[in-house]
Amino acid sequence: MHIIIPDRSPLSAPSTLAESVAQQRNALANLLREPLALAAQACSRAWPSRAGLNAALTHALNGLPACKYMYALDTHALQLSDNISHAGLIETDYGRDRSDRPYMNEAVPNQGFLLSQAYISLRARRPSLTAIQIVRDDDDQVLGFVGADFDLRDLPITAKLYNEPTDWRQIKGDPAIRGAVFHQTRSDSQMDLSLDTVLGVMEELMTDRGVFHGKLHFSSSRATIWLVDDPYRYRLLDIDALTDPDTCLSYPRRPYPDDAVVPKDKIRPVLDTLRALRFMDETFYLRAGSLNIFNGMVGLTFSCDGSHYLPWDEFLSKGHDFWVASNPTGPSCPV
Structure with a gap:
């Protein structure tokens, strides 16, 4: 030593x-x-x-x-x-x-x-x-x-929980997926074929039914949601639940939280932008997207398995051209 x-x-x-x-x-x-x-x-x-x-x-x-x-x-x-x-x-x-x-x-x-x-x-x-x-x-x-x-x-040390940073973070994914990205093309999932209904259900759940964090898995046609009434457990919604507006009746109405970072009227624009990224390119496309209304962060995982976490307003400020990438080192796939 x-x-x-x-x-x-x-x-x-x-x-x-x-x-x-x-x-x-x-x-x-x-x-x-x-x-x-x-x-x-x-x-x-x-x-x-x-x-x-x-x-x-x-x-x-x-x-x-x-x-x-x-x-x-x-x-x-x-x-x-x-x-x-x-x-x-x-x-x-x-x-x-x-x-x-x-x-x-x-x-x-x-x-x-x-x-x-x-x-x-x-x-x-x-x-x-x-x-x-x-x-x-x-x-x-x-x-x-x-x-x-x-x-x-x-140990006797205690402290306040640290604040999670809200700056844009980019994370590499699986090298095997990244290396094979040019050998794949997007196939329409069940969710893709019913996306208008799915986004309508998700919007209702997040704006009026107490869901504070929702993640849409476009490729596998499912969603995971967390509710303010039961924040320690997530719920899994399959494609049948996501395409049936009656699903919303299973969750009691809740006022939109006053301390939410994301304005209520911005939920739908975020969801619509996720839709745009899903169909932006046949090779580089969104596989999953999430939104948390309390920390205001949008999570994105692309076909190259690259991930992004960024504030909702910054996410909306980026146009379609920013995300479209012609190679795996483009904006949607972190180097």
Whole structure:
């Protein structure tokens, strides 16, 4: 394990999700630095006695209720103590070589404390992370390391749910589908043949029947919908349901939500634009399209398996010519 890490500036600004993760890690690191430093000092005085290290780490663990295991390692990552748990000593890992574990292959900053990246534990197969603290003697020479393992579900850090970004995102699909795109042509599905009725039913469901997220699978002639009255479960509508306006009677009338991002009168224009993309080209065409009225995002999956997620108003502002692509690296198929 390296002891010094160079200062590296990020190559690009982090995403909202990355910022949320960074905030959680910083908060957790701030909670762990002092307890781990005190544990390292106590271990330094007992080094390398197995019994002395066990006693020092048992005392330190009392101040870390969320910690699963603590242990001491020499400079070659060989374990000098037992695993210390809140249930007592676990002797099986004494002498274990941890040099191949992810946390022992990260660079420790100058201050001697490292909070590892999350990894999957070997035994429990759970997302975990490890805090590492360098142990030094009175002459500032490195003796080894104290390690503290945490299961992510036991960590005390809490935070507000991060906001999903609403900027345009493009995602590549299956390379096999992409490579064969010129060898396919669109075939009329059952939904294609009854699209006027299908879009009418979907519009009614989204504007007056409490559906806040709907996805039309044009190629397979089905739809999935989520309702404000039952948001944790999706419902599947087959082509028979989608072509029968009586289906709307199965869902109680609901006022259009005041906090919806998409205006009620824009639902139909979005659906009509999905229709246009379905028939825009015999090779490059829409396979599935979705709309969520609360985050205002339209989702598109094209025949090349490329996907786009973009705000509804930006989606409507793009003309037909923008989406028509003459090759798999055109707008509808992200490179």
